[in-house]
Amino acid sequence: MDTKEIIDLEQNYILQTYARPDFVLERGDGVHLFDTDGKQYLDFVSGLSVNALGYNNPTIGDAISAQARKLIHVSNLYHTIPAPRLARMLCDRSFADRVFFCNSGTESWEAALKFARKWGYRNFEDRAKYKFVAMNNSFHGRTMGSVSTTGQPKYHKGFGPLLPGVSFAEFNDLESVERLVDAETVAVILEPLQAEGGIHSGEPSFIEGLRQLCDEMKMLLVFDEIQSGLCRTGALFCYEHYGVKPDIMTLAKPLAGGLPIGATLMSQDVADAVEPSDHAATFGAHPVSCAVGIEVFRQLSDPGFIAAVKAKGNHLNGRLNALRERFPDKITEVRGMGLIAGAVLADVPAADVMGAFRERGILVCAAGPDVVRFLPPLVVDQANVDHVMDEFNEILKG
């Protein structure tokens, strides 16, 4: 089948929920992807922050085939080997005491919402404690609970009525959270770094203030680290930048090397509120995903690897800031931490710059209409970063 036939098939049979450029990706190697016409792309999207270790990584391939030959699935009616081993690794390196495994980011967020409400029910049975304070401009996924807690009207339109008991504060505005909180609020829920919403980092005083407020008002602090977690920001978890620990945290994207997985991490206090049969997922704690997760997490949590991501992130940030200084009328702001970075464009849509990069054999994505987002695999090297920045310089020169 040639490229056009594949795209025609897609357009005739797949529900049209995505607008895609007109090439078909066939294989990947390292930080490069290749399409069906043999064209090579340097990948600064990494499957939306999933492919942290790049493509055709032998460790991932070996872990998949070894576990697939042993056992692919038996359901959660039985004990299996990989999930508890991965859970111990996650707890050893984080605030958490317990992990619930599922299959995607949105599913891990739904679990977080349920566990928070169950904690409120269990500990405050005599009075209602179930409300969530979420943030404007956030993104938590596409299932109903996630959509209902996502603070962007464009994701709500046509899907109401949404989950009741959710209100939205301004990110980085502690007073706006204080105004919405009352005795019925069970949790303040947010991404410590808003990714899809335009790459906004939480300010230390805001994140620290939320922790204090949650302690005072007996509320849980819930972090969505589906995109910011697992080394992307130059720390294993984004919350480490703040010295603030959440009570619940969600992880997903890169954890299983490109296979589906979600993980909801929690303190023992939260875990104590959840009982057998309160929540479940047929494919959750999947032996193959968790077996790969063990290998991926081993690499992502290595201190040398984390230090290298931080150094490469600083380099990327430095190059972007140099471009902002050189083209102040084209780039108004540079945002991000580590290897998630955004350039805010003054006068052209992000889609135009994405197209210009693509013509030059580079894949980048957007974070909102005017932000170009750079999300390379974490194994990218400095020469790759320099190449992308040199090409960005050419594009901006016009």
Ligand SMILES: *Cc1c(COP(=O)(O)O)cnc(C)c1O
């Ligand atoms: C991608 C993402 C989600 C949703 O994850 P899915 O696996 O697509 O359901 C939720 N929150 C954040 C911060 C994300 O980046």
